[in-house]
Amino acid sequence: MTQDTTKEIQTLENRSKKNRWLVGILFLISPVGYFYTNRYLLAIITTIIYFILVTTVEEYEAISILWLLFIIGITVENITSINNAKEKVKFLQGNSPQSGNNASNPNLMILKALENNGEMTASQIILATELTPQIVKETLFTLEQEQLVYGYNREDDGVIVYKNT
Structure with a gap:
């Protein structure tokens, strides 16, 4: 971000x-x-x-x-x-139950969503965290630079997905 x-x-x-x-x-x-x-x-x-x-x-x-x-x-x-x-x-x-103490920290919200769901597309992360698309994209970019997540093309359909490292 x-x-x-x-x-x-x-x-x-x-x-x-x-x-x-x-x-x-x-x-x-x-x-x-x-x-x-x-x-x-x-x-x-x-x-x-x-x-x-x-x-x-x-x-x-x-x-x-x-x-x-x-x-x-x-x-x-x-x-x-x-x-x-x-x-x-x-x-x-967001108004989700998971947005308690970590609601103001998009990094933790995205990392927890990926931990719970394995691999996720950017749109799935947006839905899971209820963050804006801009914040999700910027946060994913930052997390990739810090080598906390990585994005790759899924083999079966070629969609870009993200996963915790």
Whole structure:
């Protein structure tokens, strides 16, 4: 698995563990919600927009309404981001019983599936682990490089199958 994919999965897992209620409470100090969800660039951008909003609008009531709409929008976007991260992590981990402690480790999931089933095609591994095809392909490539599995053409039908070494 590539370093970018691993980092993306870890980022999603970290964001999915954030508390939506806390983000809702942090709406009063809008950029803090972005810092809490580890989205620093958006925190800086919203801070700049907030200061532009405060310094350019001269009427107090107009600032209040714009500020309220701005922070509600930020809060909704932050909560949506957490919800999306939870859904993506759930999808990546799958809902299978075998996805307990090893759900976040595709290497172990694939190695266990191969151990239980002997030789398997890539599509059989995808079905058994409920990982995305991209993650399975990248993980199989990594496992082959580390000589933990090997792929070969099955003699009877020529299909590429993988097996533990």
